[in-house]
Amino acid sequence: MKERRIGLERKKMLAGYVYIAPWALGFVLFMFYPLAYSLWLSFHEVVGVGNFQLESVGWRNFNKAFVLDTEFIPLFISVIQDAIINTPLILVFSLFIAILLNHNIRGRAFFRAAFFLPVLIGSGLAMQQLLYAGVGKDTLVNGIGVPDEVFLYMGPTFSQIVFDMLSRLTVIFWKTGVQILLFLAGLQGISLSLYESARCDGATEWEMFWKITLPLVTPIILLNLVFTCVDSFTDINNRMMVYIKDTAFTKIEMGYASGMGWIYFLFIFLLLIIVFVSTKRFVIYTGEK
Numbered sequence: 001m002k003e004r005r006i007g008l009e010r011k012k013m014l015a016g017y018v019y020i021a022p023w024a025l026g027f028v029l030f031m032f033y034p035l036a037y038s039l040w041l042s043f044h045e046v047v048g049v050g051n052f053q054l055e056s057v058g059w060r061n062f063n064k065a066f067v068l069d070t071e072f073i074p075l076f077i078s079v080i081q082d083a084i085i086n087t088p089l090i091l092v093f094s095l096f097i098a099i100l101l102n103h104n105i106r107g108r109a110f111f112r113a114a115f116f117l118p119v120l121i122g123s124g125l126a127m128q129q130l131l132y133a134g135v136g137k138d139t140l141v142n143g144i145g146v147p148d149e150v151f152l153y154m155g156p157t158f159s160q161i162v163f164d165m166l167s168r169l170t171v172i173f174w175k176t177g178v179q180i181l182l183f184l185a186g187l188q189g190i191s192l193s194l195y196e197s198a199r200c201d202g203a204t205e206w207e208m209f210w211k212i213t214l215p216l217v218t219p220i221i222l223l224n225l226v227f228t229c230v231d232s233f234t235d236i237n238n239r240m241m242v243y244i245k246d247t248a249f250t251k252i253e254m255g256y257a258s259g260m261g262w263i264y265f266l267f268i269f270l271l272l273i274i275v276f277v278s279t280k281r282f283v284i285y286t287g288e289k
Helices: 002-030 032-041 061-067 073-101 108-121 123-132 139-144 150-152 158-169 169-174 177-188 190-201 204-215 219-234 241-250 255-281
Strands: 044-047 051-057
Touching: 002 032, 044 255, 061 255, 073 169, 073 177, 073 190, 073 219, 073 241, 108 177, 150 219, 158 255, 177 219, 190 204, 219 255, 241 255
Parallel strands: none
Antiparallel strands: 044 051
């Protein structure tokens, strides 16, 4: 029996290697060399654009980002603040919509397609044009038509917080398609017998959400948290990404742009490690003993 179990586990391991082989091959062929070259470039400076002559500068590019560049640190902090605000809103909204769509309601397929449609058209150039047209800034606030007296009554500080929250909701709505689908998959993977047993014991819908639904979708919450963080930090409209791109291809400071890119990458990498470590004891996997 033990030998049979080892054989089954070995087959699963081999199947896992087969599934990740295309990604590993693509990473080695198309990602490893650019990453290694950008790291090497971050310690150099372009001195001849025509023939791409490089001069070694050591840690000067990294020192420039933290000490000399007056735009990098404020922009970096602003991008982090946006991610901290947007990520919980995206997760809560997508989980709420997924729970609604998981019920047998009329037109469920239409609403699923409607929420996923922005993922197809709301990226790249299309999303840039929408943002340039003002979508995501004052669009939703003006559509709601909040009276000015309300903001005056709340005071300047609190009213600015409310205004900023409403202003970013439009973009948040456009960034929940993938998360909704992942939450739907997680919700549909929960056995209905658990809910039936809870109802027999007199549990309410609210109690079943906190005792059954939420604990069992924690792996999907972690997956969506990681996906949302990476998507937020690497979005084409992210101001830090735009700044790094302009530095590299407009100012022709490719060494400095590579240095900023690696600082940005290391921060995201460390953030994801912190997320995995801090959420490990809260995530419940049903296959574990």
